[in-house]
Amino acid sequence: MKKIVxxxxxxPQFIKASVLSRMVLTAxxxxxxxxxxxxxxxxxxxxxxEVFFTEMGIPTPxxxxxIGGSTHGKMTGEMLIxxxxxxxxxxxxIVLVYGDTNSTLAGALAASKLDIPIAxxxxxxxxxxxxxxxxxxxxxxxxxxxxxxxxxxxxVENLLNEGIKEAHLVGDVMYDVSKKYxxxxxxxxxxxxxxxxNSIKFPxxxxxxxxxxxxxxxxxxxxDPAKLRDIFKGLSQxxxxxxxxxxxxxxxxxxxLNISIPSNISVINPVGYIEIVLLQMMSTFIIxxxxxxxxxxxxxNKPCIxxxxxxxxxxxxxxxxxxxxxxxxxxxxxxxxxxxxxEKHPDYYGDGKTVERILKILxx
Ligand code: UD1
Ligand code: UDP
Numbered sequence: 001m002k003k004i005v006x007x008x009x010x011x012p013q014f015i016k017a018s019v020l021s022r023m024v025l026t027a028x029x030x031x032x033x034x035x036x037x038x039x040x041x042x043x044x045x046x047x048x049x050e051v052f053f054t055e056m057g058i059p060t061p062x063x064x065x066x067i068g069g070s071t072h073g074k075m076t077g078e079m080l081i082x083x084x085x086x087x088x089x090x091x092x093x094i095v096l097v098y099g100d101t102n103s104t105l106a107g108a109l110a111a112s113k114l115d116i117p118i119a120x121x122x123x124x125x126x127x128x129x130x131x132x133x134x135x136x137x138x139x140x141x142x143x144x145x146x147x148x149x150x151x152x153x154x155x156v157e158n159l160l161n162e163g164i165k166e167a168h169l170v171g172d173v174m175y176d177v178s179k180k181y182x183x184x185x186x187x188x189x190x191x192x193x194x195x196x197x198n199s200i201k202f203p204x205x206x207x208x209x210x211x212x213x214x215x216x217x218x219x220x221x222x223x224d225p226a227k228l229r230d231i232f233k234g235l236s237q238x239x240x241x242x243x244x245x246x247x248x249x250x251x252x253x254x255x256x257l258n259i260s261i262p263s264n265i266s267v268i269n270p271v272g273y274i275e276i277v278l279l280q281m282m283s284t285f286i287i288x289x290x291x292x293x294x295x296x297x298x299x300x301n302k303p304c305i306x307x308x309x310x311x312x313x314x315x316x317x318x319x320x321x322x323x324x325x326x327x328x329x330x331x332x333x334x335x336x337x338x339x340x341x342x343e344k345h346p347d348y349y350g351d352g353k354t355v356e357r358i359l360k361i362l363x364x
Contacts, residue, residue: 171350234332
């Protein structure tokens with residue numbers, strides 16, 4: 001029996017962890033693995049954290065460190081101290097981390113200092129922009145890890161270029177999650193869908209018309225007033241309505257800078273995973289600066305406009321499914337007004353059995 005301590009703390013990590021943390025409890029795996037879940041507290045609002053545990057049946061964390069809402073150094077440092085205490089008492093065989101947040105780096109660093117092997121899920125991604133906090137977190141985490149689980153061939157090659165040869169090309173855990181929940185949402189009838197939409201205060205006027213789904217939270221956009229204003233300028237020129245489940249970070253900035261939301265954009269609170277999958281399915285296209293949403297757009301056959309200058313998910317751009325507009329208002333408007341569906345749609349992200357593949361490797 002191998003003991004895993006899993007470190008999670010931010011919204012996309014709860015979503016990514018949902019499959020593995022449930023799978024290790026099933027008959028096939030429960031005698032091979034035990035899992036202790038540590039929630040660092042990086043995300044803490046109900047709609048950014050608890051909703052995912054409830055909706056997705058993720059086991060309640062064994063530890064909640066309640067460390068969130070501070071500067072990167074303080075947050076990462078406090079997490080490092082607390083995670084070390086947990087690891088010293090739990091003595092795991094494996095520390096499992098996901099993605100590229102401050103929680104990821106703190107978990108990897110704490111494990112590495114105690115010489116505990118680290119499994120990194122979503123290894124090898126690069127934006128090649130060193131100022132990006134996530135790029136710092138992922139590069140450092142990859143170089144500390146024992147098992148590097150890569151979602152794409154590009155990620156494997158990025159690691160090879162940095163001299164890391166231990167990569168496993170397993171596919172993307174996000175595809176496992178998206179596949180599972182899009183099947184679940186597809187089975188819901190109109191009445192059930194209506195209830196879900198009411199629960200998130202989906203605007204009445206969008207129920208019978210085309211709309212785009214929008215998310216904005218990336219620090220490079222929210223922390224630069226000119227960029228944030230440019231994004232909304234571009235959005236206001238799109239001749240379609242959009243719906244924006246608003247990340248708390250962006251809400252704070254919009255209020256602080258007194259930015260007025262364009263009349264074609266309806267703001268709602270952040271939503272749970274089933275609800276976002278429904279919005280993805282209903283939307284005509286997606287505009288986002290999120291890593292996860294760019295891929296979910298692809299999984300759902302929806303064109304995507306990315307509000308960034310670079311993407312780690314380069315495959316989504318190959319055939320034109322994803323376009324980088326940065327924060328240029330004219331590009332945002334132009335791309336949105338010329339949306340088309342590319343003909344081909346290769347399976348870049350695996351077959352939906354990534355988590356099982358990861359567990360087999362860890363078990364052996
Ligand atoms: C973090 C990750 C980012 C990931 C994102 C997912 C890092 C460096 N960044 O960015 O990679 O894409 O999560 O959403 O780890 N806040 C709340 N309530 C919450 C959570 C956050 O009010 O539940 C506010 C706080 O003011 C906080 C700010 O949002 O200071 C930023 O949160 P933080 O976790 O530092 O960064 P994110 O932008 O969420
Ligand atoms: N998401 C969600 N509710 C929302 C907005 C996003 O469940 O209101 C999901 C989204 O579908 C994706 C994940 O959160 O699965 C992405 O998280 P986020 O954009 O916060 O972080 P990133 O992927 O950029 O690290």
